[in-house]
Amino acid sequence: MTTSEAASLRVAVVGAGAFGRNHLRVYRELEQAGFPVELAAVIDPNDGARAAAETQYGVRGFATIEACMAAARAELKRIGAASVCVPTVRHAECARELMACGIDLLIEKPLAASLADADEIVRMARELGRIVQVGHLERFNPAVRAVRELLHRPMFFEVHRLSVFTPRSLDVDVVLDLMIHDLDIVMKLVGEPVREVRAVGLPVLSRKVDIANVRLEFENGCVANFTASRVSTERVRKMRFFQPQQYISLDFARQDLLMIDVSAAAEMDAAQLAAMAAAGGAAGAGGHPSPGMSIRKVAVEAGEPLRLEIAAFLDAVRTRSEPVVTVEDGRAALGLALEINAAIAAHARRTGL
DSSP, X not given: OOHHHHHTEEEEEEOXXXXXXXXXXXXXXXXXXXXXXXXXXXXXXXXXXXXHHHHHXXXXXXXXXXXXXXXXXXXXXXXXXEEXXXXXGGHHHHHXXXXXXXXXXXXXXXSOSXXXXXXXXXXXXXXXXXXXXXXOGGGGOHHHHHHGXXXXXXXXXXXXXXXXXXXXXXXXXXXXXXXXXXXXXXXXXXXXXXXXXXXXXXXXXXXXXXXXXXXXXXXXXXXXXXXXXXXXXXXXXXXXXXXXTEEEEEETTTTEEEEEEOHHHHTXXXXXXXXXXXXXXXXXXXXXXXXXXXXXXXXXXXXXXXXXHHHHHHHHHHHTOOOSSBHHHHHHHHHHHHHHHHXXXXXXXXXXX
């Protein structure tokens, strides 16, 4: 790609629903901020959604990918990249059509509705030399980026992702809708294959599973518990994990990272700890750290995850480099999510649910 092409990378957004509108907003904001990108088109078969997006973002709309590509060819204005923000069941067909036109893709999570579809996307990306990044947004959360510097041997995770009910994304269950974010992150942080999956889930307000609890054990003995609900009365997005001599708490929404370090205590013998406890008993009762423990808030540079995600995607397209979240990463997260869903179904059969 030449410098002139890189300076005016033209992008399209396929799907003008809630996710698509956010992608449109960020592309336009990046363009207005001087980022080398041009928001060229929005594609959606729904006349109302497409017209609203055209008006709000001042972008040309098309009912089909074919119509958009035909216009680009006729006007000699190539579109080089696109965000795929359609319902999950349409990811594979849209990806197929766009990659065949030489377009690099940012595909919203989950990558596809089935492993067969995901494998087709992986195959086409390799054969056609296309950049495909999967929209696991929380990978770009500044707190998640910061926590990588603190890792040395995580052995236990406790993750909660709770949301109030919304009719959005009811084409998939809560595992593929919400929990998949955390599955992707924990798999990346642990870096080991999953050895055992235990899961339970129930439909509550929809026909698909709306609340689920999952226990994973990895090959190195690390255990992770996940709870996801889209029928909660509150919004919670937190992850806590333990590793030798450290406890780390991450709040996705607040982009907060707290670390409790007990390494000093680990180096003391019983007599030293007892003496410190006696001297610091009053302070400890007042809510201060226990002897030998240090609590600190880790510095996190705030930022909008979607803006960071899209900027990283555009950089991968320009440099032809591997994206932060690869198509293989997306396939792995989907595979684990589907395995969890199978475990939930098996549990439901055993218990008569």
